[in-house]
Amino acid sequence: MGKYSEKQLREIFDSGEGVCFYCGKKLVWSNYGKLGTRGAWEVAHVHAKSRGGADTLTNLAPSCIECNRKVQDRVSIYDNIRKYFKPSLWPVILIGGIITLIAIVIKRILNRFPTKF
C-alpha cells in the first residue's frame, strides 16, 4: 500500500477523525488511493513537503484526493513562479518589456508612412 504501512495509514486516518483535512468531507477507509470512488482519500502534508514539511505523523492528515491534488498544484505553481521570477530577473523582464513596447511604437510610426512609389 504505497509508502505508508497499514498501521501508519490507520493512525493518520484516525488522527483526522476520518474526514478530509481541507473540506471536512467524510472519507472511506477502504478507498485509500482509489481516485474516483466515494470518500477516496490519500495522505496530505499539512506543511507541504516541498517547502520543508516533515514526514511525521503530526504533519500528516487524511484528505480527499481531489483536495490534496488541488493543494499540490497550488504549491507547485507558487514554487514555479518563485523559481522563474527571481527578483534578480525583474530588471531583465522590465527592460525586455520596454524594448518590446518601443519596437511596437516604432512599427506603428513606420506603418503610417507607407513606402509606395
Ligand SMILES: [Zn+2]
Ligand atoms: Zn476534501
